[in-house]
Amino acid sequence: MAGLSAQVIGIFADTVERARLDVSAIAKLTDAHPEMSVADGYRVQDELLIRWTSAGRVLAGYKCGVTSKAKMDQMGIATPAFGLLLADTCVPDGGTVEVAGLIHPKVEAEIAFVMASELSGDVTLDEVLAATDFVMPAIEVLDSRFEDFRFDLPSVIADNTSAARYVVGGAPRRPGGLDLRLLGVVMERNGELAGCAAGAAVMGHPAASVVALVRWLADKGGVLPAGSLVMTGGVTEAVAVGTGDHVTARVQHLGTVGVRFT
Numbered sequence: 001m002a003g004l005s006a007q008v009i010g011i012f013a014d015t016v017e018r019a020r021l022d023v024s025a026i027a028k029l030t031d032a033h034p035e036m037s038v039a040d041g042y043r044v045q046d047e048l049l050i051r052w053t054s055a056g057r058v059l060a061g062y063k064c065g066v067t068s069k070a071k072m073d074q075m076g077i078a079t080p081a082f083g084l085l086l087a088d089t090c091v092p093d094g095g096t097v098e099v100a101g102l103i104h105p106k107v108e109a110e111i112a113f114v115m116a117s118e119l120s121g122d123v124t125l126d127e128v129l130a131a132t133d134f135v136m137p138a139i140e141v142l143d144s145r146f147e148d149f150r151f152d153l154p155s156v157i158a159d160n161t162s163a164a165r166y167v168v169g170g171a172p173r174r175p176g177g178l179d180l181r182l183l184g185v186v187m188e189r190n191g192e193l194a195g196c197a198a199g200a201a202v203m204g205h206p207a208a209s210v211v212a213l214v215r216w217l218a219d220k221g222g223v224l225p226a227g228s229l230v231m232t233g234g235v236t237e238a239v240a241v242g243t244g245d246h247v248t249a250r251v252q253h254l255g256t257v258g259v260r261f262t
């Protein structure tokens with residue numbers, strides 16, 4: 001299967017990038033090309049990465065999306081999807097996000113990993129944990145470039161899996177001695193409960209999300225470099241936010257991370 005032509009892949013990269021920069025929603029890409037595949041979605045993502053890095057943007061790591069049942073049910077998608085984390089989309093813990101720069105932001109609570117050593121190939125959960133420098137609480141701010149967050153798997157992958165901003169912080173810890181499956185996660189919006197889960201909500205174990213990421217990278221001949229940040233995926237449904245909202249994610253033993261929307 002040859003997939004979409006290089007020309008269409010380039011046009012799709014233009015389309016999602018324009019929507020991001022103009023802060024205006026577009027129809028999902030498969031409306032124009034229903035034959036678009038998941039592989040085509042990743043080709044668009046590859047094209048975006050080339051454009052971004054040649055413009056001087058820095059890849060800080062990767063995000064795993066749709067890794068919990070809550071997210072699969074919410075998005076109507078049953079397969080995890082991987083995306084790129086650009087260093088300039090990092091918001092400091094306790095910092096602010098300008099709502100005007102986003103189309104229709106949503107937040108989700110995640111457990112993030114920072115890798116101490118490179119990982120490649122068919123790794124095991126224990127190998128991921130051994131290669132982990134620390135784990136910490138995270139908030140991902142999503143902003144689908146598609147109208148009403150309505151998309152399918154190929155389209156959302158081409159849209160860099162709705163990545164917009166990420167916040168990491170709290171009290172980072174080495175994973176040794178922690179059972180990451182059991183970590184309670186509580187997300188609050190304006191002091192009220194907006195979702196809760198345990199680490200196991202993500203593929204049975206948050207490190208399983210990193211295993212899947214490393215295999216996906218290996219499939220395209222890549223590795224997960226030392227120093228990479230990995231967002232393992234929302235443990236609960238994503239929640240819409242607007243101006244004035246304040247969101248915190250509390251993760252047992254890992255402290256609290258927060259962000260304010262202005």
Ligand code: OOG
Nearest residue numbers: 065066071161162233234
């Ligand atoms: C796609 C991105 C999903 C996650 O953590 O599940 C994601 C979306 O829901 O818009 O980042």
Ligand code: MG
Nearest residue numbers: 065140233234
């Ligand atoms: Mg996410």
